[in-house]
Amino acid sequence: MDAKKIWDRLCLKESPEFYKSKDSKLSHSLRTIDLISLGTGMVVGTAIFTLPGIVAAENAGPAVCMSFIVAAIGAGLSALAYGETSTVLPFAGSAFSWINILFGEFWGWIAGWSLMAEYFISVAFVASGWSAYMKGFLSSFGIYLPKAISGGFNLKNGSYIDIFSALAILVVATLISRGVKQVTKTENIIVAIKVMVILIFIFVGATAIHPANYTPFIPKHIPGTRFGGLTGIISGASQIFIAYVGFDAIAANAAETKNPKKAMPLGLMGTLVLGTTLFVAVSLVLVGMFKYSVYANNAEPAAWALRHAGFTVVANMLSIVALIGLFSALIAILLASSRLLYAFGRDHMLPHTLSYIDDRKVPSHALWTIAIAAMVLGSIFPFDFLSTLVSAGTLIAFIMVSFSIYALRPREGKDLPIATFKMPLYPVLPVVSALASLFIFCNLNKDAKILMLIWFMFGLILYFSYGIRHSKIQEHKTKY
Template sequence: MLPCGPALTFVRCLVRKKNVKGEGLEDSLCRCLSTLDLIALGVGSTLGAGVYVLAGEVAKSNSGPSIVVSFLIAALASVMAGLCYAEFGARVPKTGSAYLYTYVAVGELWAFITGWNLILSYVIGTSSVARAWSGTCDELLGKQIGHFFRTYFKMNYPGLAEYPDFFAVFLILLLSGLLSFGVKESAWVNKIFTAINILVLLFVMISGFVKGDVDNWRISEEYLINISAITDLLGSIFPMPRVIYAMAKDGLLFKCLAQINSKTKTPLVATLSSGALGLPVKHCAFNNLYLNYTFFCSSLLGSMFPLPRILFAMARDGLLFSFLAKVNKRQAPLVATLTAGVISAVMAFLFDLKALVDIMSIGTLLAYSLVATCVLILRYQPSLTYEQPKYYPEKAALAASERESAVSESQINMIQESHFSLQTLINPSSLPTEQTATTVNCLVGLLAFLVCGLSALTTYGTHFIANLEPWSTGLLAALVVSFIVTILLIQRQPQNQQKVAFMVPLLPFLPSLSILVNIYLMVQLSADTWIRFSIWMALGRYICSFKSPSLLGLMNPVLDNSIFCL
């Protein structure tokens, strides 16, 4: 057992938060992408396997015509998460995505968990797109590649692919080399592929709606009589893990939202394309439809781009090996890019990735949930020091005076509210204090607990609720009422008055709804998926222990003028 002193120090280091000062916002990475580059990279990363292959596969195997509803629900989760990403991108314009946002808001432990899951998500995303690209080319050549490798390189081991995919490895290493040259060069290639991609997608949607038949969306009234048919319909509407995969390219697209005001068009495109695919035929074998022979490149580039930056950010902070934080002369994370390419290539070479796609959904949904939670927490903090706004000289004195006045009033309120009571919970001070911030933290924790209970009940107790069992309906009502009351209590607390370029509207309702949707979708995943996820987290725990000197602060994880505060 650890002595009290070292154990307390270890715990404090796990919950310490990253404080990014205004002078520390500049990254050592090259910042050369324009708004058009970001739009092309974000849209291109999503318009790949998710739109071309997954929409038809889910429509054929799971949802049928209700694929449109499935994509709309997935789009709802993505758009709400995108708004939260946009606010954080405005507050903390540094490399790291949800990992850095979690580090700033809730501490080092959750930041490592988030970053570790994002690494898994991007590795599987890159590998799966590469294998889809390889399979498409194999179909184009009459399946001669697959036949050759099945004959001479067949692997008869459970959990592995039927044969090693050398073409996917070559493709990943080729694009990794392109990314290592620099961001600007790869952005030009990506824009070309994305432009072709959009033209093909427009052709698919127009053709689908022109040749479509609305009768294919209709079912008989007799099918809706019994409750089992209704639950079958609910199951067809919610093949969410696979649909979330199509929306899971969050890193760049959502950071782009902080700089442009067009929000995201990708959920709309995916919904329209799925509708176009669902109209022409009724439950047809979409897996025989290959219109995307050369257009996975933009999706693969978009999948590969965020992964080296997550590795770079975590290595820069001392949570991963320091050699991953090295930058070349072109200001690109060369070592992290090549490492990410090798890991993704190994995954694509050996593993059957169909069973691993759901694990990627866990990482994405967990990141969505934590970012929404961080927005709730940060908005109610008494002071924020993540970015120092640039004022003109004549306005600097006035801004400083306003900040000093706000701090003084906050300190007075904190002294007056030295004890917690129901009165202070319902009628708090006009400005946020340490007490109101602690209250919000507790309420957000309670909100997450209620959401988990509500999601589990509506997922595994659907039969009891449909039969109006007293205990199930009573528990459901209690959870719903408690959820609403908790949100209203959070809404009563004073918000921080610091303004940034973009702020999430309808706080705390929209982030709370985002947490509800994301956790509900996570509960839908199978037990096998959670077992694989636990194995991945155990591996992360081992690496965390191996890097424990950094976590204890015995090594210096602070680079780029970034400091830690307890």
């Protein structure tokens, strides 16, 4: 096979009708409020209870709120691209399916494989954060787990497995297996309670703010480090970009949404506005209560700050809600990741059994595959290690979705429907969006980039040894 034929095969595009037919077996029950709840549950999940303190101590100091704003701007640009694409192509798998239709199978695999890294690590990351809060809550009553089962694998500390992390994933996977309609009811209640308690933290914590803790607001940059100055703010934005991966989690459920043309853009933008507002407020209160440096390596800074400020009852209430509330993030991520894995199976890029849909209209094989794998990852690797890796895959997908607008717009009104929501300032804003995500990606730490490269290499091996050989795209390819 010559080079041109190989290239043509890699760029072979999927037919939208094929996805529409296959995804029709899924439940179509999600409303706008459900999408905002899923997105908010993920955006203000582990990140809002953990990352403001960690990023303040390691990167931005009191200016951590600016890191969240910078990340929100980058994510918001991508959300505009997601909004347009999801109204035209409301299929399971989000960027994987979109890029498959617009650029071709190989590029779709790259986008999907990038997202799988994000989802796979996010499930373990959130579960690890839940475990940290559970251990902190129990310790306030003098209850401690045996060292061997209280943390990720660490021979120095004598820990081998994080049993709470594995348990959290198991419980949420069981809940999701009961069906999307049932699980979204639980999700909506949890998110409402969680937002209420976040507001309580903001108002109660504000009474213990010491203005001196905001000085200097932007600490001086320390040469040779990622702390202080503009470098610290940007580095912090790169690390906390995990907070905004909820956008793709919303889009991954487009095939199960009642009216995606209306609900998807509202769900995306509603999540962005609500999430950013809460992040900025929590960050300002947290660094105002205590000097930012005390939050170093603290996976439960909000509850810690309340306890040490004398608000023990509110701190314990926050811990309890955090324990329950973090399940909302796990629900959103497991839903999205199982739908992406289902999409891989639907396209025969991975074993077709992953596309099996049970009597409850749940892709159960995909759900339990990702759940078991994440249980292993989350129970072995420590929280701080996972937090550095999760943003890379999302950023790559955001870049590809931003550029996809250039392939989508010419086809609208021809072989694809006209978008009910359009990304403004076309053709300038899509490239600005892509460059913003690329800029944040370049500021990720070295470990994230190296491990993402390893993940990519593994993905390429998997594609050329399995995916391209089993794909059925030749049978239902499009002319575009």
